[in-house]
Structure formats: C-alpha cells, structure tokens
Amino acid sequence: MENGIHLKRSLGLWSIVMLGIGYMSPMALFDTFGIVSEETAGHVPTSYLLALIAMLFTAISYGKMVKAYPMAGSAYTYTQKTINGNLGFLVGWSALLDYLFLPMVAALLTKIYFSAVFPGVPTWVWIVGFVIITTLINIFSINVTANFNTFLVLFQMLVIVTFLILCIKGLLSGEGTGKVLSPEPFFKTGFDFSSVISGATVLCFSFLGFDAVTTLSEETPNAIKTIPRAILLTAFIGGIVFIVVSYFIQSYFPDVTRFKNPEGASPEIALYVGGKLFQSFFIAGTFTSTLATGLASQASVSRLLYVMGRDQMLPKKVFGYIHPKWRTPVINVFLVGGIQLTAIFFDLETASSLINFGALISFTLVNICVIWHYAYYKKQYKSVKEVINFIILPVIGAACIIVLWLNLNMDALVLGISWAIVGFIYLLYLTKMFRTAPPQFNFNEAEAG
Incomplete structure (x- = not known):
C-alpha cells in the first residue's frame, strides 16, 4: 500500500465465485477429453469425480487459512504468517509460476483457436490483441473486471447447455451408447482403477482457480465468511x-476411435455433435473461456505481486502501488500484461508445465499451514471435531497432492526447481544471507483497509 491507499472492499460472493470459475475455464474440459479418455479407456467422468474429491480437501484447507488471515497473498501469506517468513517468500516465489504463466496459457490458447480459423493472420496478432483487452479491463476497478468476467462465464454456460441438449438429442437418436442415463461412462468392462487415478492427476489441474479467489480477500467485505464459501462453491460448481x-x-x-486427433479433439467434438453452425458457436465459447481465464488470472497475480511489494519482498514503490482513483495495482497489471506478451516465444506445453509446479507448491503448503496454525500453535486437537478438522482433513489433502507430485512432468520439475533456486538466491540477498528477517506486513493494517 502506498500513501495510505488500499484495495477497495466491494466484491460480493457470486462475483468472486464467477471469477474463480472463469479462472478454472469450464470449457477447457473439451481440450483434455480425448487425452484422458484414451488414458482411462473411456472413464473420464470417474476421473473427474476423483479429482473433485481430492481438490475439495485442499479447498477446505484454504477456507480455514482465510479465516485466520483474510489477506490478499494466498499461500504466500499463510506460510509467512504461520510457519516462517523465509519459507513464505519461497512459496510466494514458486506460486508466481502458477499465477504468471496462466495468463500466458490463456493467450496461447487464444492464438491456437484463432489461428485455426484464420490461418493467414500472423499468430502474434492474436496474442497482442488478447493482452491489450485483458490489461485495459483489469486496470479499472475490480468490479469492472468481475462484471465482465461474469458475462463471459454465463456465455460459456450457454454454449455448454446448448452442447448438452444436442448430446441428449444425439443419444436418443442412437449415437454413442444410445442411452441418456447409463453407468458405462463411470464404470464398465475393462475398468482399470490405476489408469483412472492417472487420468485424475491430469484433470486435477482443471481445478486451478478455486485457490486464486483467496487473492481477492482484501477486496471483499466480511472476507472471513465470504471467501471460504466462495472457495468451496468454486471448486464444487466447477467439479x-x-x-x-x-x-x-x-x-x-x-472411445477415441472417432477422433482424428485425440489430443485436440474439441473442434471434432463440436462438429460431430452439432454440425458446422454449432462448431462456430462453440469456437466463440472457447474464446470467451480463454478471455475469462486471462482476466481472472491477471487480476489474481497482480494482487499477489501487490502483497509481496507491500511486504517489501519486492520493491514497494513499484509493486505496492495502488492507483488512487481505480484502487487497483495498475503497475502490476501492466507488468503481467508485458509478461503475457512473451507467449509469442513460448509453446503451450512449456507454459503449462510451469503452472503445475507452482500450484502444487501452494496446495502442499496450505494443507501443512492448517496443521501448523490450528493444531501446533493454537493446540486445537483436544476434541474429535478438532482432530478431524485440523489434522485428518489437511493430511488427506496433502496426501492427494503427493499423488500429483508423483505424476508431475519431469520438465515441470526441472524448470520449477530452477525457478525456486533463483528465488532462493534473491532471498539470500534480501535477508543478507539470513542475518536479517525478511520484511513482513502488519496484519492489522490490512484489516483496517
């Protein structure tokens, strides 16, 4: 915070939920369907069910930590305040991979979608146009971002509902299983539980977004009550x-035999289910999906940078600045927009792998923070209810995340560790080789805002 100017507390529950769902990008499931269907031998819904259950445990942990620290820094803040300031910085540094690269992934997907429709246009045009739109919207008040995002999410839902109607019509006409209600998508002959778990580890990353709403805590009246509800609603509705x-x-x-390209099956799915006209409508939906993700993720990372700047982990005059009129961290928004432009030089696989590492670091530490804060510090383990809430549930959440760690792409691990090493070197400089404590922000000052 600079010159006593705070983020404005003006977001309601459903605006936050819509931002979280926009971040999660509901239509992304069409992009991963072919890959996971092949992996699970036709049991994608079962993998999604397992992924939802796994993520809900971590979502519950986020809700508990918001009640303890209703501030904008998410896993960075919780680790810093609960365990250790140095570790908190490294968690925030690692989380930047998740938050910084998701806006870039949204730009890359936009480029892919539009280049397929307009192959004669240079690909960089779509990335630059996308970044300009998301940046201009985000520099104004968070309410402008939230309202526009809500419109985009509702349009995606319209596309999805239309798709479901066409699917039901096709099934009644004998397509696929020929049944509207059937257990086969969940369980049939050839069911292999290990492959379904493997599919679930891929799909867990579809839930990235429920945690991002915690970065809006300082723009939410009564955040202690509202944000935990928003986290669970975002994860549950998305699931x-x-x-x-x-x-x-x-x-x-x-099965995937009907697809020419299972790894990019979404255009074929739309064509087979609804024909060319619906395919055009569907492509419009995919664009609104990436735009919503770009808006929400850019808003989230600019708030994380703001908190790290306010804590003087990053230069405060730059990263801790809030515009006096719009009450948004405009410098951070422009900075993230500039980073998004590097999508011109990245490919989708590399950017996605970096997101996974940062997300898993955050998920792991938030589960640990619940145990550390409530059971270790506050000694809340003297009843069955407290043991379940503050030990058993976060342990299950952490165990689910360990399964994801074991299935993490090796490139993601190497790149993520390299990024963490850079952060560690910067932390050594910041703390003068750990001779001084890292700067921390006064929690009561945030509440006053």
Whole structure:
C-alpha cells in the first residue's frame, strides 16, 4: 500500500465465485477429453469425480487459512504468517509460476483457436490483441473486471447447455451408447482403477482457480465468511460442471476411435455433435473461456505481486502501488500484461508445465499451514471435531497432492526447481544471507483497509 491507499472492499460472493470459475475455464474440459479418455479407456467422468474429491480437501484447507488471515497473498501469506517468513517468500516465489504463466496459457490458447480459423493472420496478432483487452479491463476497478468476467462465464454456460441438449438429442437418436442415463461412462468392462487415478492427476489441474479467489480477500467485505464459501462453491460448481459434461461426451464418444486427433479433439467434438453452425458457436465459447481465464488470472497475480511489494519482498514503490482513483495495482497489471506478451516465444506445453509446479507448491503448503496454525500453535486437537478438522482433513489433502507430485512432468520439475533456486538466491540477498528477517506486513493494517 502506498500513501495510505488500499484495495477497495466491494466484491460480493457470486462475483468472486464467477471469477474463480472463469479462472478454472469450464470449457477447457473439451481440450483434455480425448487425452484422458484414451488414458482411462473411456472413464473420464470417474476421473473427474476423483479429482473433485481430492481438490475439495485442499479447498477446505484454504477456507480455514482465510479465516485466520483474510489477506490478499494466498499461500504466500499463510506460510509467512504461520510457519516462517523465509519459507513464505519461497512459496510466494514458486506460486508466481502458477499465477504468471496462466495468463500466458490463456493467450496461447487464444492464438491456437484463432489461428485455426484464420490461418493467414500472423499468430502474434492474436496474442497482442488478447493482452491489450485483458490489461485495459483489469486496470479499472475490480468490479469492472468481475462484471465482465461474469458475462463471459454465463456465455460459456450457454454454449455448454446448448452442447448438452444436442448430446441428449444425439443419444436418443442412437449415437454413442444410445442411452441418456447409463453407468458405462463411470464404470464398465475393462475398468482399470490405476489408469483412472492417472487420468485424475491430469484433470486435477482443471481445478486451478478455486485457490486464486483467496487473492481477492482484501477486496471483499466480511472476507472471513465470504471467501471460504466462495472457495468451496468454486471448486464444487466447477467439479459438477466437469463431471456432467464429461459424462455426456463420454456417452456420445465411448472411445477415441472417432477422433482424428485425440489430443485436440474439441473442434471434432463440436462438429460431430452439432454440425458446422454449432462448431462456430462453440469456437466463440472457447474464446470467451480463454478471455475469462486471462482476466481472472491477471487480476489474481497482480494482487499477489501487490502483497509481496507491500511486504517489501519486492520493491514497494513499484509493486505496492495502488492507483488512487481505480484502487487497483495498475503497475502490476501492466507488468503481467508485458509478461503475457512473451507467449509469442513460448509453446503451450512449456507454459503449462510451469503452472503445475507452482500450484502444487501452494496446495502442499496450505494443507501443512492448517496443521501448523490450528493444531501446533493454537493446540486445537483436544476434541474429535478438532482432530478431524485440523489434522485428518489437511493430511488427506496433502496426501492427494503427493499423488500429483508423483505424476508431475519431469520438465515441470526441472524448470520449477530452477525457478525456486533463483528465488532462493534473491532471498539470500534480501535477508543478507539470513542475518536479517525478511520484511513482513502488519496484519492489522490490512484489516483496517
């Protein structure tokens, strides 16, 4: 915070939920369906169900930490305040991979979608146009971002509902399983639990977004009550959408033999289910999906940078600045927009792998923070309810994340560790080789805002 100017507390519950769902990008399930269907031998809905259950444990942990520290820094703040300032910095540094590269992934997906439709246009045009739109919207008040994002999410839902109607019509006409209600997408002959778990580890990353709403804590009245509800609603609603839609896609396409390219099956899915006209409508939906993700993720990372700047982990005059009129961290928004432009030189696989490392660091530490804060510091383990809430549930959440760590792409691990080493070197400089404590922000000052 600079010159006593704070973030403005003006977001309601459903605006936050919509930002979280926009971050999660509901239509992304079409992009991963072919890959996971092949991996699981036609049991994508079951993998989504397992992924939802796994992520809900971590979502519950985020909700508990928001109640303890209703501030904008998410896993960075929780680790810094609960365990150790140095570790908190390294968690925040690692989380930047997740938050910085998701806006870039959104730009890359936009380039892929539009280049397929307009192959004659230089690909960089779509990235530059996308970054300009998301940056201009985000520099104004968070309410402008939230309202526009809500419109984009509702349009995606319209595309999805239309898709489901067409799917049901096709199933009634004998397509796929020929049944609207069938257990086959969840369980059938050839079911292999290990492959379904493997599919779930891929799909867990579809849930990235429920944690991002914690970065909006300082722009939410009564954040202690509202943000935990928003976290659970975001994860649960997103999970239900994923399960229902994947159920009907799996019913329509019991296996991947119909797809020419299982790894990029979404255009084929739209074409086979609804024809060329619906395919055009569907492509419009995919663009709104990436735009919503770009908006929400850019808003989130600019708040994380703001908190790290306010804590003087990063230069305060730059990263801790809030615009006096718009009450947004405009310098950070422009900075993230500049980083998004580097998508011109990146490929989708590399950017996605960096997101996974940062997300898993955050998820792991938040589960640990619940145990550390409530059971270790506050000694809340003297009843069965407290043991379940503050030990058993976060341990299960951490165990689920360990499964994801074991399935993490090696490139993601190498790049993530390299990024963490750079952060560690910077921390050595910041703390003068750990001779001084890292700067920390006064929690009461944030609440006063």
